[in-house]
Amino acid sequence: MPAMFASRNSVTWDERLKTGFFVTCLVDLMRPSVGFAAVDLLEDAGCDVSVPERQTCCGQPAFNSGDVASTLPIARQVIEAFADYDYVVVPSGSCAGMIRTHYPELFENDFTWRRRALDLAERTYELTTFLADLAGWRADAPGGSGKVTYHDSCSGLRELGVREQPRRLLAQLENVELVELPDSNVCCGFGGTFCVKYPDISTRMVDDKVDCVADTGAPVLLGGDLGCLLNIAGRMRRKGVKTRVYHVAEWLAGHHDRPGIGDPADDDR
Amino acid sequence: MTVAQSSKAFKVRSRRALLDNDLREALGRARGGFVEQRRAAFEALPEFEALRDAANEIREHTLSHLDYYLERYAANVEINGGTVHWASTAEDMNRIVVDICRRAGAKLVTKGKSMVSEETDLHHALKAAGIERMETDLGEYIIQLADEPPSHIIAPAVHKTRAQITELFHANHARFGIEGRAEDRTAIVAEARRVLREAFLSADVGITGANFLIAETGSNIIVTNEGNGDLTSCLPKVHIVTAGIEKVIPTLEDLSVFLRLLGRSATGQEMSAYSTLYSGPARPGDSDGPAEYHVVLLDNGRSTMLGNEFHEMLRCIRCGACLNHCPVYSHIGGHAYGWVYSGPMGSVLTPLFKGLEESYDLPNACTLNGRCQEVCPMRIPLPSLLRRLRQRQVEAKITPARQRLALSMWSRLAARPRVYRFVTNLSMRSMAWLGRRRGALRYLPAGRGWTRGRDMPAPEGATFMTRWRRRGEQDT
Numbered sequence: 001m002p003a004m005f006a007s008r009n010s011v012t013w014d015e016r017l018k019t020g021f022f023v024t025c026l027v028d029l030m031r032p033s034v035g036f037a038a039v040d041l042l043e044d045a046g047c048d049v050s051v052p053e054r055q056t057c058c059g060q061p062a063f064n065s066g067d068v069a070s071t072l073p074i075a076r077q078v079i080e081a082f083a084d085y086d087y088v089v090v091p092s093g094s095c096a097g098m099i100r101t102h103y104p105e106l107f108e109n110d111f112t113w114r115r116r117a118l119d120l121a122e123r124t125y126e127l128t129t130f131l132a133d134l135a136g137w138r139a140d141a142p143g144g145s146g147k148v149t150y151h152d153s154c155s156g157l158r159e160l161g162v163r164e165q166p167r168r169l170l171a172q173l174e175n176v177e178l179v180e181l182p183d184s185n186v187c188c189g190f191g192g193t194f195c196v197k198y199p200d201i202s203t204r205m206v207d208d209k210v211d212c213v214a215d216t217g218a219p220v221l222l223g224g225d226l227g228c229l230l231n232i233a234g235r236m237r238r239k240g241v242k243t244r245v246y247h248v249a250e251w252l253a254g255h256h257d258r259p260g261i262g263d264p265a266d267d268d269r
Numbered sequence: 270m271t272v273a274q275s276s277k278a279f280k281v282r283s284r285r286a287l288l289d290n291d292l293r294e295a296l297g298r299a300r301g302g303f304v305e306q307r308r309a310a311f312e313a314l315p316e317f318e319a320l321r322d323a324a325n326e327i328r329e330h331t332l333s334h335l336d337y338y339l340e341r342y343a344a345n346v347e348i349n350g351g352t353v354h355w356a357s358t359a360e361d362m363n364r365i366v367v368d369i370c371r372r373a374g375a376k377l378v379t380k381g382k383s384m385v386s387e388e389t390d391l392h393h394a395l396k397a398a399g400i401e402r403m404e405t406d407l408g409e410y411i412i413q414l415a416d417e418p419p420s421h422i423i424a425p426a427v428h429k430t431r432a433q434i435t436e437l438f439h440a441n442h443a444r445f446g447i448e449g450r451a452e453d454r455t456a457i458v459a460e461a462r463r464v465l466r467e468a469f470l471s472a473d474v475g476i477t478g479a480n481f482l483i484a485e486t487g488s489n490i491i492v493t494n495e496g497n498g499d500l501t502s503c504l505p506k507v508h509i510v511t512a513g514i515e516k517v518i519p520t521l522e523d524l525s526v527f528l529r530l531l532g533r534s535a536t537g538q539e540m541s542a543y544s545t546l547y548s549g550p551a552r553p554g555d556s557d558g559p560a561e562y563h564v565v566l567l568d569n570g571r572s573t574m575l576g577n578e579f580h581e582m583l584r585c586i587r588c589g590a591c592l593n594h595c596p597v598y599s600h601i602g603g604h605a606y607g608w609v610y611s612g613p614m615g616s617v618l619t620p621l622f623k624g625l626e627e628s629y630d631l632p633n634a635c636t637l638n639g640r641c642q643e644v645c646p647m648r649i650p651l652p653s654l655l656r657r658l659r660q661r662q663v664e665a666k667i668t669p670a671r672q673r674l675a676l677s678m679w680s681r682l683a684a685r686p687r688v689y690r691f692v693t694n695l696s697m698r699s700m701a702w703l704g705r706r707r708g709a710l711r712y713l714p715a716g717r718g719w720t721r722g723r724d725m726p727a728p729e730g731a732t733f734m735t736r737w738r739r740r741g742e743q744d745t
């Protein structure tokens with residue numbers, strides 16, 4: 001709906017665009033701090049952030065398993081929950097990709113819902129893309145420091161073209177040095193239910209990734225998708241590798257002192 | 270071969286493959302080479318995307334008028350003096366080929382690389398008819414000696430290390446009076462040449478595949494790097510071409526578009542070393558060429574894909590780029606897939622040809638990472654096709670009941686936010702408590718697939734949605 005976008009762009013950012021935050025099931029369940037970091041970043045960027053109550057999961061596990069019937073009610077729920085926001089922001093390339101590319105496909109034969117799905121797809125952004133390309137987020141604190149490396153998750157990279165955005169955002173953190181990960185465009189072996197159904201193959205794939213991370217010499221791995229990060233961190237913990245793993249939102253928001261994914265918790269919990 | 274010919278035992282075979290160090294060495298070397306060379310080749314080709322568009326357009330146009338172009342092709346073959354045979358099934362093709370060989374009184378046939386003949390299992394049909402076969406493509410020859418099916422559509426013996434090939438030759442070539450061991454690449458090639466030369470000269474029939482069929486001229490083209498195709502087709506008195514019906518393209522001009530994509534996608538070569546067009550038997554006055562020229566066109570299920578939701582797969586030009594870039598293929602190799610087509614393209618084709626149940630694992634053993642689609646010169650949306658196959662499996666209730674139940678339970682829960690909130694919050698808090706010391710759980714009762722090779726990072730405790738609500742209550 002280009003007309004709508006044209007009018008949006010003509011209003012100033014100060015009018016505080018209504019931004020719906022879709023936390024995604026993995027962040028909601030496994031690492032709420034990523035959600036809070038993302039909300040901080042969005043608020044820094046001047047958004048009026050809401051978290052609709054009726055959100056759970058985007059339906060990707062069912063969809064990728066070929067279970068369309070189970071996906072439809074979830075997709076409708078998301079479409080309804082986020083109907084009234086100017087923008088919808090998601091801290092995951094694969095969930096944002098689900099909404100942007102696959103929701104419209106799901107309703108191919110249902111005119112009304114397809115229109116609504118397309119409308120939501122146009123308003124939905126992966127977090128780093130939104131911050132870098134639309135909101136013009138600026139770092140106001142130095143954030144973490146030292147060498148980090150970055151894993152490009154496949155769905156974000158290939159379905160949404162997320163690559164430069166997180167790098168541009170990280171470049172604003174003065175003391176952070178990004179070391180590129182060799183084979184950064186190769187899958188880490190997560191693949192949703194794949195890693196549970198084919199654990200042996202998946203383990204081999206994630207081993208390659210862990211080796212590549214080690215090659216960079218960076219003590220910290222960042223990424224934009226919690227699924228991949230849980231997979232990589234889980235393998236690192238199993239192998240006793242000490243690299244600390246975070247969602248990129250946590251570093252951007254200055255939450256780099258918290259325990260990384262899979263690290264023992266602080267006492268304050 | 271029978272075990273390897275079934276796609277059912279995928280899990281067993283892939284696990285075995287992961288433990289095979291020779292395989293790991295062979296695949297590791299090949300993977301790096303193919304990927305790097307392809308990247309370099311396309312970086313030097315600014316019109317890559319335009320070529321892709323053009324190739325896709327030609328293929329789609331041809332497929333939507335397939336009957337017309339096939340008839341045109343067949344008519345031109347006949348005008349050139351050749352004979353066209355239509356095979357609707359694998360058995361049809363094998364019978365036709367064996368009949369031609371018998372009529373020619375053939376004892377020995379030489380064969381160039383032909384995936385279609387692997388598809389129909391022509392080897393066994395020839396063997397049953399008492400006809401000896403000699404593969405002339407080096408890779409095919411190696412796997413013939415090893416009595417194995419190909420593990421890659423363009424590099425059939427990619428799973429073999431050089432040392433394994435040396436031993437294989439040593440064990441098989443004594444009968445040709447060859448004593449020593451061919452240790453390096455050049456020596457291996459020279460030794461194969463020596464053995465194959467005899468066969469080239471004494472074969473009665475030569476069988477080749479075809480990369481494309483050109484409707485306008487009734488020609489077919491084979492691209493090779495060894496020139497074996499030429500000797501296979503020209504020296505014997507009968508030449509048989511086997512090809513799938515989707516291989517036809519309208520004109521010679523169109524061919525140039527595909528050739529520029531094919532070599533680069535396959536091996537990173539601008540052009541394969543030999544590209545030879547064959548248009549029929551030797552004409553009076555020709556110094557060489559076969560006396561008889563036959564083309565066997567195979568359907569074997571292809572026509573049912575025309576216009577259905579797997580239609581796009583018919584655009585495939587069998588370049589192998591999707592295999593070379595597949596992280597699953599590069600760890601388990603082609604044999605794990607259980608049939609002649611492996612990797613992403615095979616995971617789509619095998620279930621369509623062999624049955625959804627028989628090949629249950631193939632569409633599922635994929636992370637949908639999309640790298641195959643990215644490199645496919647024909648822009649085939651392989652991940653979407655694999656997902657569609659999963660949908661068909663769910664619809665046909667082939668997907669294990671336990672998995673279907675788990676998914677529908679999860680989905681039902683996800684469609685009830687209040688209940689979902691309550692249940693997830695409780696489970697996350699208990700998991701967090703269990704993992705509080707280590708920060709990660711070594712064992713999950715309901716997630717053994719996960720914890721087999723990795724820990725499960727412990728959740729932080731209460732869910733985001735619970736904490737968010739609490740924060741809201743404090744604020745007001």
Ligand code: SF4
Pocket residue numbers: 534584585586587588589590591592614641644645646647648649
């Ligand atoms: S699917 Fe695409 S990449 Fe794979 S073999 Fe066919 S044309 Fe090549």
